[in-house]
Amino acid sequence: MDQAELMAFCVRVMSGEAELAINWMNGKAPALAGKRPLDLMDTQEGRDTIELLLRRVQGGIYI
Known part of the structure; x- marks a missing residue:
């Protein structure tokens, strides 16, 4: 993934919340x-x- 795709994926993982993804x-x-x-x-x-x-994180596994 490039940076933009990865950031978009992060937003999706964070329930569509851009602020959560940025944080x-x-x-x-x-x-x-x-x-x-x-x-x-x-x-x-x-x-x-x-x-x-x-x-x-998306699958509920975060260590």
Whole structure:
């Protein structure tokens, strides 16, 4: 996914709430060793990691 697609996916996962998606992207994620998802958006590997985490959140699995 490119950055725009990933952000749109994040909004969908966050029940269509853009503000929640932005807050999640800007917050430190325990599952990312305390990094902000937004900080990983510049590389394909980082976006893949965020996508996998969002798919887990979507499925109710968040660690």
